[in-house]
Amino acid sequence: QVQLVESGGGLVQTGGSLRLSCTASGRTPTNFAMGWSRQAPGREREFVAAIGMIASMTHTADSVKGRFTISRDYSNNTVYLQMNDLKPEDTAVYYCNTARYYTSYVQGTSYDYWGPGTQVTVSS
DSSP states (O other): OEEEEEEOOEEEETTOOEEEEEEEEESOOSSOEEEEEEEOTTSOOEEEEEEOSSTTOEEEOTTTTTTEEEEEETTTTEEEEEEOSOOGGGOEEEEEEEESSTHHHHHTOOOSEEOOOEEEEEEO
16 A cells, blocks of 8 residues: 655635645555645646656646646655735645656546545635
């Protein structure tokens, strides 16, 4: 089993920034991809960003491209989501997840493990 713990959510005004963190622990594979998804009230869960086993291997949703940046500390299995220029439509619960293969994120297939989520609220 792999455990994921997110942190960094909160309340921010439009145009503000937040940085989410997520650390994977437990029986983590030697190589795995990490990513973020989000779910707004009344909407389906959607992909946000993912990063593979090298820092240049990233995939970001069009809705957040240019505003959100995903990065990773490979030494301690931590993934970050830097969110800038936040908008009210970014309000959602943000979930960290992992996948054995980076292509799972690119192809939109299922992920292996999920964190409990962290709330991000952007006020107008």
